[in-house]
Amino acid sequence: MRQESISPFQFFSLFINNFIVISPALLANAVTETAKHDFWISLAVGYMLGFLILWALYEFSLRQTNLNAAPATIFGHVALVFYLLYLFVILLVTIRLFVLLIHTYHLPRTPEAVVSLIVLAVACYAAWYGLGSIARISILIFITTFSVLYFFPFPVLKDMSFVHLQPVFAQPVDMIGYGALQALASCLEVFFLYSLIPMVRFRHSGKRYRLLFWSVGLALAQNLFFFSLIFFTFGPFLTEKMVFPNIELFKYFRLGDSFERVEAVMIILWVNAITLRIATLIWLCKEEVGRLFHLRSKNVLLIPLSIIFTFLPFLVIRNISELLTIYHHAWMYIVPAGIVFYLLSRTHKELPSLKNGSDGAGQVKTGHEQHTGSPSQAHPEQEYPPFPP
Structure with a gap:
């Protein structure tokens, strides 16, 4: 199966849109509830380590060659199963957040399952046409968001107070x-996007690290x-009591008296x-399930995946309290586990080894073949049928 390819700028826009x-x-x-006035210290340390x-992870992904290559060992298949579970958890949290926010603020009378079905239908339609289609849409969304998003915050600059930075190191170090x-x-x-690095076509190898930066x-x-x-704008004590601080900040924006x-x-x-x-995410889930079961046609997986994820988020995450608990406290264990399983599922180690007296097809050679070479070399007059594909 021919592997799709995307440009560095398309990957760049995908990364930004998935990150923010x-x-x-x-x-x-979460961080203001934990660190209070030292919010900025926690954020700076966490982001530097990140x-x-x-x-x-980027260095590791650059060495990968093919997204469609299946794991070479049973251990790799098991790791791929757990990595798939990580992708499922990320997708569940994303869908549940979307449905909760839209249902709470804009469509309170619409059943949550209907909102989930609509967004999954649109997402699966984009995933059906491949990653190239998603990447092209991503560029349009990135340019629009980047052009608009940085002009709206200016009206709230007059209400910002830098006194919230004090006192410094008021919280215990463990918090x-x-x-x-x-x-x-x-x-x-969002490290799962690094599985797309083999699909990025770099014109010059020297520009590969520019994409990272x-x-x-x-x-x-x-x-x-x-x-x-x-x-x-809100300070640490008010921010920690807000369910969705970004939405409250958007509601706080004013452009004069005419546009509120x-x-x-x-x-x-x-x-x-x-x-x-x-x-x-649903495109990646489809690709990884196809790798697990060695499927050539993977688009058919979008239908069962969309049906499952229409209802599964409401069974796993029932309300906003459970969503916040998962993201605030369980996320720091789920994400590292996903990274470990991602690395293990990408490790290609051929078994059995040639050093153990086996040929490239995994067939153990006899003692005579080990000394004289292949059967065709030992008996050149004898013809063997081609090995079946």
């Missing part, structure tokens, strides 16, 4: 460290920008970005 849709909604109140780990772990897990959750650097800068707006409902525009941009994230 979850953590601004769920991380700000950048170093993402660099190491600041716990907040750093929360920020680190939020930073690393620009994608991760700008994504972290965007999050720091939004977290700064939330923290300096700015959050409608921001919600549209956020809905586009999170739908793209769901499309990317």
